Amino acid sequence: MPRLEVRVGSDRFHTEVAWVNHTSRPTEIDTPLFTGRVLVLVRNFDGVTPDGSPPKRDAKYFEGRSRKFAILIEGRFKRRERVPLYTGDEVQFGSDFDYLPASFPMGPFNLGMKISHAIDPATYYEFKPPHGRPYIMSPYTACMNTFCAYPSPDALSRAVVLSHHSPSGPHEEGQIERGTFVPTEEVNGKRKWIERPHWSFLGLKGDPRVDAFLASHSHLFPASGTTTPSSHLAPPFRPSLDHRPSSLTLGTIPKSRTHEEDGTPIRSDSPSPTSEGTNGAAAEAIWGAPMFKQDDSRQGSGSSTPSADIPAPAPKKKKSGSKFSLASLMGALDVSGSGSSTPRENGNDHLLMADQLASPVDGRKRAQSVGMQYKPKPEVQKALGAWRFADEEIDVTEDTNFVFLDPDHPRSIAQRRKHFCIENGKHRKEFTYDPDIIYTASFFVPYFDFNTFDLKLGPIGMNVGSYFEDMPVRYTLRSTRMAPRPDGNEGPMEEEVFATISFRLVD
Secondary structure (H helix, E strand, O other): OOEEEEEEEEEOOEEEEOOOOOOOOOEEEEOOOEEEEEEEEEOOOOOOOOOOOOOOOOOHHHOOOOOOEEEEEEEEEOOOOOOOOOEOOOEEEEEEOOOOOOOOOHHHHHHHHHHHHHHOOOOEEEOOOOOOOOEEEEEHHHHOOEEEEEEOHHHHHHEEEEEEEOOOOOOOOOOOOOOOOOOEEEEOOOOOEEEOOOOEEEEEOOOHHHHHHHHHOHHHOOOOOOOOOHHHOOOOOOOOOOOOOEEEOOOOOOHHHOOOOOOOOOOOOOEOOOHHHOOHHHHHOOOOOOOOOOOHHHHOOOOOOEOOOOOOOOOOOOOOOOOOOHHHHHHHOOOOOOOOOOOOOOOEEEEEEHHHOOOOOOOEOOOOOHHHOOOOOHHHHHHHOOOOOOOOOEEEOOOOHHHHOOOOOOOOHHHHHHHOOHHHHHHHHHOEOOOOEEEEEEEEEOOEEOOOOEEEEOOEEEEOHHHHOOOOEEEEEEEEEEEOOOOOOOOOOEEEEEEEEEEEEEO
């Protein structure tokens, strides 16, 4: 019986079998264009593993969700001498194909495109491009289900993060991993996905937009000669600047905290020592890692947000003779990520440099076996820091304050997509990918089962495996800039590729 094989790599000619559902084993990519990590999750996976071991069928990621598969990409677009930085219009994500099958099912394709356009109007396709490889693409900033960013390890001293502390809910030692600026959500005790507190990344000093923001909020600096210890700060969900006492503090990172240990630290079931009693190297090992799960009793304080894709109550039975509509299908599909757009109240906000955050060593670290521990390549570790998503109860979520620089009005996923689509893509053309920033995004759908290649779109259900017997279904992160074929052979110029993920049934 055919089994699913998932391969990840820098292009379609350079791939390796992925560790599907093993959140502690992402696939690394390091090329002159891009340094990144890719994680793939597939519900009910019974496919091929890199070493022939039994597959990991599921991950807690799928609990309470209708998603069939997910792709998480974390990475940096590299700086190259005399080469312009990539814009939001140039970096794209989507599917590309080796060829278009002669009997390709246009009915499901057209319905799929209607759905795609309803979610992301920037989606487009071309069946007969000059290089002969059909594709369906959209700007990365607009099409991904979640999108966020955080500073690279060598940019911490320039990174501005926004934090918030509520006087009514004071910080408790061990409750918060204090260095977290990576937006995540987790499964709580009721098996629901909730957003976790984190410091919201606003950008890097030296960026004119960020410098202007800091200048306009200079009143948030503490009085001369004083600072606000970051160990006394608790991070927000959705911060606000206008209605609460705030302070702005700047600082530099100690030399003892500028190096990260290789690999993801082994997690234990007991709290780690406090930052005050931990050396810098140990603290750096989990810099920016997920935060400690809060007790359910504290979640009632308004510090958590239910995921947007928790299954909704069963829909009412359709009346006899009612017609299928795209709107009803959209309502049933799990196509959005999590993220609240409601500012939090009753607290204090603080603007900090990321290297001022206390060493993030507090909080429980869930156990991993030594054999499963991720061992990154030194160059990847240096560029990206620790792998932040090894815990399968942790997932990346949306935070685009670095895009809008308007923390009082955080944008939802739909608003972010609209922003990058309106006015003929004006905003995405103005957006630039900073080589010193790590961009992380996730993509998932509920209507395609890769284990069987069964497609279900509303009333349309079919198996598309016969159309992909000689080629995989491939998702590609690429640019619109053209380059020679990545295998070195002669042929038409193709789009530059950063990462590719392929799904194929093999015997």
